[in-house]
Amino acid sequence: MEELPDLAGLSLAEIATLAEQRRLPPVEQWQPAHCGDSEMRIARDGSWYHQGAPIGRSAMVRLFSTILRREPDGGYVLVTPAEKLSIAVEDAPxxxxxxxxxxxxxxxxxxxxxxxxxxxxxxxxxxxxxxxxxxxxxxxxxxxxxxxxxxxxxxxxxxxxxxxxxxxxxxxxxxxxxxxxxxxx
CATH class of the missing domain: 2.30.270.10 (duf1285 protein)
Incomplete structure (x- = not known):
């Protein structure tokens, strides 16, 4: 599992470098047809749920967060090159x-x-x-x-x-x- 950085021990220059090095999938380029509902929800406190149960593995949450996209209508989706699934977001993702x-x-x-x-x-x-x-x-x-x-x-x-x-x-x-x-x- 990827180790999360300790913010207190980093300079802001180091933080900027780490942020730039993070490679995210090009979700804005992927335009698959909408396939349905992911049965996932992001609560106001930032907790992720699938079918009502909390997603306990932080690595899984980090992975899903990289394929999260905001749609022009204001909704949220999880998107891959092959599928697009709705996800409920209570406040901010x-x-x-x-x-x-x-x-x-x-x-x-x-x-x-x-x-x-x-x-x-x-x-x-x-x-x-x-x-x-x-x-x-x-x-x-x-x-x-x-x-x-x-x-x-x-x-x-x-x-x-x-x-x-x-x-x-x-x-x-x-x-x-x-x-x-x-x-x-």
């Missing part, structure tokens, strides 16, 4: 469970580890956005191809602490030269 920050203000860089082990650095191509929910602001990080990660509450508190410590006109965070306001869009 990923959860950002850990953050590493280097630098302050405009020089800051924020990297996130997802529940699947993926590493994503917030930047213009991977923006953070905040949505007002019943339980307060819900931050999301764009991962790839319309797929997002819900930022876990403890990580959100780290973001909020950084935002409130800054001296910008409105509370927000910087990462890789891009500013992300904390206010819900």
């Amino acid at each position: 990923f959860v950002a469970v850990e953050m590493k920050a280097e630098g302050d203000g405009r020089d800051a860089r924020l990297a996130f580890r997802l529940n699947t082990g993926d590493l994503v650095t917030a930047d213009a191509a991977h923006p953070l956005r905040f949505v007002e929910g019943e339980d307060g602001p819900r931050p999301y990080l764009h991962v790839r191809g319309g797929l997002e990660a819900l930022v876990a509450r403890p990580v959100y508190y780290e973001l909020a602490e950084r935002a409130l410590a800054g001296d910008d006109a409105q509370p927000g965070v910087w990462s890789t030269g891009a500013f992300f306001p904390l206010a819900a869009a």
